[in-house]
Amino acid sequence: xTYFDAASSAPLHPVARQALxxxxxxxxxxxxxxxxxxxxARLLLDAAREAAAEAVGCRPDELTFTPSGTxxxxxxxxxxxxGRRRAxxxxxxxxxxxxxxxxxxxxxxxxxxAVVEVGVDRAGRVSPEAYAQALGEGGEGTALACLQSxxxxxxxxxPVAEVASACRAxxxxxxxxxxxxxxxxPVAGDWSLLxxxxxxxxxxxxxxxxxxxxxxxxxxxxxxxxRESGRSAGFENIxxxxxxxxxxxxxxxxxxxxxxxxxxxxxxxxxxxPRLVADAEVVGDPVRRLPHLVTFSCLYVDxxxxxxxxxxxxxxxxxxxxxxxxxxxxxxxxxAMGVLSEGNVRVSLPPGTGEAEVARxxxxxxxxxxxxxxxxxxxxxxxxxxxxxxxxxxxxxVDALGRRCPIPVIELAKVFGEVPVGGLVTVLSDDEAARLxxxxxxxxxGQEYVGERPAERGTAYxxxxxx
Numbered sequence: 001x002t003y004f005d006a007a008s009s010a011p012l013h014p015v016a017r018q019a020l021x022x023x024x025x026x027x028x029x030x031x032x033x034x035x036x037x038x039x040x041a042r043l044l045l046d047a048a049r050e051a052a053a054e055a056v057g058c059r060p061d062e063l064t065f066t067p068s069g070t071x072x073x074x075x076x077x078x079x080x081x082x083g084r085r086r087a088x089x090x091x092x093x094x095x096x097x098x099x100x101x102x103x104x105x106x107x108x109x110x111x112x113x114a115v116v117e118v119g120v121d122r123a124g125r126v127s128p129e130a131y132a133q134a135l136g137e138g139g140e141g142t143a144l145a146c147l148q149s150x151x152x153x154x155x156x157x158x159p160v161a162e163v164a165s166a167c168r169a170x171x172x173x174x175x176x177x178x179x180x181x182x183x184x185x186p187v188a189g190d191w192s193l194l195x196x197x198x199x200x201x202x203x204x205x206x207x208x209x210x211x212x213x214x215x216x217x218x219x220x221x222x223x224x225x226x227r228e229s230g231r232s233a234g235f236e237n238i239x240x241x242x243x244x245x246x247x248x249x250x251x252x253x254x255x256x257x258x259x260x261x262x263x264x265x266x267x268x269x270x271x272x273x274p275r276l277v278a279d280a281e282v283v284g285d286p287v288r289r290l291p292h293l294v295t296f297s298c299l300y301v302d303x304x305x306x307x308x309x310x311x312x313x314x315x316x317x318x319x320x321x322x323x324x325x326x327x328x329x330x331x332x333x334x335x336a337m338g339v340l341s342e343g344n345v346r347v348s349l350p351p352g353t354g355e356a357e358v359a360r361x362x363x364x365x366x367x368x369x370x371x372x373x374x375x376x377x378x379x380x381x382x383x384x385x386x387x388x389x390x391x392x393x394x395x396x397x398v399d400a401l402g403r404r405c406p407i408p409v410i411e412l413a414k415v416f417g418e419v420p421v422g423g424l425v426t427v428l429s430d431d432e433a434a435r436l437x438x439x440x441x442x443x444x445x446g447q448e449y450v451g452e453r454p455a456e457r458g459t460a461y462x463x464x465x466x467x
Contacts (some may be wrong), residue, residue, distance in 0.1 A: 022240045075221075295346045300376060
């Protein structure tokens with residue numbers, strides 16, 4: 001089985017395994033005690049903190065270990081908002097943040113706070129100017145801003161340094177979710193808070209880190225605790241913390257060479273997929289992106305079925321498609337980008353991935369997609385264009401109510417060749433994915449997307465045939 005889902009969780013690094021075993025032998029005691037075993041545990045914890053701080057680019061006393069990356073985000077957002085409650089109640093986030101940030105934003109909003117969401121372009125990147133505008137004049141009323149360093153679904157790197165500069169000028173602290181990028185290098189810019197998650201870089205699950213720069217107003221929430229500067233309650237998991245820090249140092253030592261090698265493999269996937277698979281769209285920034293991650297979507301394909309087919313062929317990949325078992329709505333990232341969501345596949349290569357594995361994936365993929373399309377009755381090709389003009393007000397209706405992706409787009413494609421040039425096709429659908437996938441179909445087919453309107457049930461999406 002070939003594992004291509006490192007963005008979800010990277011395989012445990014050999015150094016992490018060694019450090020974990022050593023930590024179990026030496027770091028089991030309470031680091032708060034003064035006897036020999038406690039002092040030994042404290043030395044291990046302090047050494048791990050120093051190693052992690054060096055990798056992040058901060059002071060050791062600015063770094064807190066947490067039970068997970070999500071816990072780090074929630075703690076960081078809540079503490080920064082509470083510390084600046086006199087400055088205002090506005091929280092600024094990008095539209096493509098990780099769900100942990102969006103959940104924290106939702107909790108803030110439910111408590112009476114305001115949340116401003118900054119949109120992204122089709123590559124998934126925010127504009128520094130738009131972000132600066134969202135902060136408000138001089139940052140008035142804004143308590144905190146959040147921006148990921150790189151997107152977890154499409155790999156696009158965000159302009160953190162530019163946004164951090166705008167935040168600093170406005171007097172607003174910036175929290176950076178660096179979970180996906182820390183393995184590849186420190187985060188540039190004058191940020192104020194930063195979070196990470198060990199299992200994303202080959203460390204053990206259950207270890208996160210939160211950095212709060214000196215001078216940043218921060219008020220830890222919840223019951224007071226004497227451990228981790230009062231920012232993360234409970235007994236430290238010293239073996240896991242030691243393994244997390246050791247693996248971060250190890251992957252950083254290999255990062256430059258491995259990034260260059262994996263980038264070449266990802267470039268190959270990005271170039272070959274549109275040639276091997278008809279009606280496929282590669283998404284995300286082609287240049288300013290993580291070196292190991294590529295995402296593409298395929299028309300007329302159910303995401304869950306495609307992932308199962310690839311799993312049967314020996315490949316573990318993930319998806320942001322709306323038609324997967326975990327959700328019936330499109331990925332919020334793909335929705336914010338306005339790109340095709342159906343048949344979405346994310347490939348994220350773990351360190352050590354070989355060329356032969358990528359070549360075999362590219363060999364298997366076209367057959368897997370073709371098999372799924374055949375199963376759903378997708379059209380092989382549209383009929384030749386007709387030259388007749390439509391009757392005044394003529395419109396072909398397609399009822400796809402109650403049918404999930406990719407069926408609405410398949411039904412559109414089936415009838416489109418029967419419509420004369422200039423004619424209209426309207427698809428009735430109550431599937432949220434249609435809002436992305438029908439306009440995406442139009443772009444890929446060179447047809448005109450007229451727009452959408454409310455229907456008695458669901459939404460009516462209208463397309464005009466232009467050729």
